[in-house]
Structure formats: C-alpha cells, structure tokens
Amino acid sequence: MAVQLLLALASCVAVHAQIPNFGNGLVMGYIGTPIIDEASGLAASQLHEGILYTHNDHGDAPHIYAINASDASLVSTLTIGSGATNHDWEDVAVGPCSNGATTFCIYIADTGFSSANAEVANIIYRVQEPASLTDKYQTLTVDSTLKFNWTEEESQAVMVDPQANVYIVSNVLGGRGTFLKLPPAWGQAVPTNVASTTTLLIRTSHHDPTAADISPDGKRLLIKAKYHVYYWNVPDGDYLAAVTKHPYELPYIHESLGESICWNYKSDAYFTLGEGHYKPLYQYQSRS
Secondary structure, three states: HHHHHHHHHHHHHHHHHOOEEOOOEEEEEEEEOOOOOOOEEEEEEOOOOOOEEEEOOOOOEEEEEEEEEEOOOOOEEEEEEEOOOOEEEEEEEEEEEOOOEEEEEEEEEEOOOOOOOOOOOOOEEEEEEEOOOOOOOOEEEEEEEEEEEOOOOEEEEEEEOOOOEEEEEEOOOOOOOOOEEEEOOOOOOEEEEEOOOOOOOOOOOOOOOOOOOOOOOOOEEEEEEEOOEEEEEEEOOOHHHHOOOOEEEEOOOOOEEEEEEEEEEOOOOOEEEEEEOOEEEEEOOOOO
C-alpha cells in the first residue's frame, strides 16, 4: 500500500511539473522607431543575450531588426544580401545552422500567399547570426535557401529545433493548420514537394495560427493564434506527435494585429509583439 501511494504521489508530481505556469504580460518597452510598423516575426538571439530579431511583413526591404529585449530599442538593422527579397516574410526563428553545429543561424520564412507570386514564395532563407551588433547597419550573406511546394496557401509560422530541423504550419480558417517538418533540401534550385497529414488540435474562429516557436532547449512549443497562445510540453522532441494532443493555454494580452511570438534564450519566458507603430513588447515570465 505504501509503495502504491508513493507511486501515485510521484505520478502527480510529474504531471504537475508539466503544467506551465506563466505570469501575465509585462510591457518591457515600446518600439521607438517608425521603420518597424508591421512586425510579423520574433526570435531570440542565441549569440547575443537579450537581443530579439524581428522584421516587417511584405512591402519592406529584406531587413531584420535587432531589438533590445529589455526596452524594445532598436540596436541594429541587418540587410539580408545575396539576392534575398521580402516577397511576404511571415516569421523568423533562430537555431543551429546544421545538426551538431556550434554556429547559430537566423531562419527567415518567406511563406506568405504563394498564389501572389509562386516564383519567389515558399522560401526559407538561412543566414548566420552576426558575430557583433555594434554597427547600426550591416549586411549579412545568405548561407543557403530551402525552397518547397505544398498545397497550402501560406504559413505564418516557422520553427527550428536543436537539431536544425525546420517546421512550418499552415494558416487556415479555424486554426487547424497542417504541421510540417521540412526536408533538409538546402541549396537545391528546384523546389521540393512536401506534404503532411498532421494537423493542429486547436479550433479558432479566424485564420490561424499566426506565429510559433520551439524553445532553445527543444522541450517546449508555442503556437500563437489571434486571441490565444497555446503550449505543448515536448520532452522527447516529437513535435509532430505533440500537436495532435490538446495544448495548454497561456496568458496573452490581446494585440489587434499580433503575429509574433518567441521564447527567450533561457526557454523560461516568451515575448509577443504586435503590428503597427510604436507597439509594446510584452514578456511573460515562467513562475515555476
């Protein structure tokens, strides 16, 4: 009997440890420059503590903006060279440049409506993180590109795990988007045809999801919808299996056009940033 009680208590402790506990959003600062007016992606640097990368939606030049996570101030403007274009940049992520690599890359998802221009849609740009952010302006060279074709109209979310695997999820009415692990077909001139039968186990009343991120430790997954932030524990790294289970819902202060979310570099807090001029950067800190 005592052994059974101990096992039951251990099981309860294990389940409780998996339940996320995050505080309400705190305003870290307001974007202080008018050039960031359609923030459509957010990612934490793995080289520069306290730095977040963001970018504008379609219509901007191929720029990534490094901002300070503590006050939302602009630190550096990074121009992506090597022929990169911002057809419809929808999200950004940071992860290893390849499996086992000690260098980190910025992954930029040009995955907006493919029907607008199929020749430049559905491209993931991979760019090495800059060694320094002391210059207010610098140009980064594209390390490689991953081109693909699929049946979905668009994705507004890109994720990279600690093994440098890239994931996207389609943006659809009702939120039950197709979750897909892209093959590592980097550098191929001809787009790779991809497909998946995995769909999110969420339901919304809008075109969702609008953003997503895998934590740097690989054990946590965030997917953002218009009015909700969803969370999955993924201790085994099987994100495809995880999203077919019911998620937890985390605190979220609604942003009228909120299309950005990311973990911090410690995997113990997340940030959101909405579209528009001089928008607040919110941080939600773990309490556990």
